[in-house]
Amino acid sequence: MTSMVHIEISEEKCKAPRDCRACLEACPEGVFVNHPRTPRAPHKEAEDWVVTAALPSSCTACMICEQVCPQGAITVTVTV
Numbered sequence: 001m002t003s004m005v006h007i008e009i010s011e012e013k014c015k016a017p018r019d020c021r022a023c024l025e026a027c028p029e030g031v032f033v034n035h036p037r038t039p040r041a042p043h044k045e046a047e048d049w050v051v052t053a054a055l056p057s058s059c060t061a062c063m064i065c066e067q068v069c070p071q072g073a074i075t076v077t078v079t080v
Contacts, residue, residue, distance in 0.1 A: 005061050006077045007031065007053035013073035018049035023065040023074060029058040032065070 014020075017034050024032045033054040036046035053059070065074045 003061075003078050003080045005056060005059040006079070007056050007059060007065075008075045008077075009051055009053065010071075010073040010075075011050060013071040014051055014069075015071065016049075017051040020070065022068045022070060023051060026064045026068040028062065028064065029055070029060055031055045031059050 021034060024034055031053050032051055034049055034051050037048045037050045040046040059076070061076055061078045063076055066072075066076055
């Protein structure tokens with residue numbers, strides 16, 4: 001049987017993804033990316049950053065991201 005991994009990131013709990021980066025640094029598979037929610041205006045620094053699971057198919061469900069997230073914003077579920 002093939003199991004499916006679903007990664008949910010609560011944007012309400014993940015308040016400072018650009019500064020925190022705990023999940024990005026801890027994930028051994030490089031599943032997460034940190035990017036601006038809206039396009040950057042010319043000659044301005046990007047604001048309103050968000051973390052997404054860009055490569056969920058690479059996730060091995062090790063749950064390290066859940067363990068290191070200081071805000072408890074990440075939930076990984078595995079369905080069979």
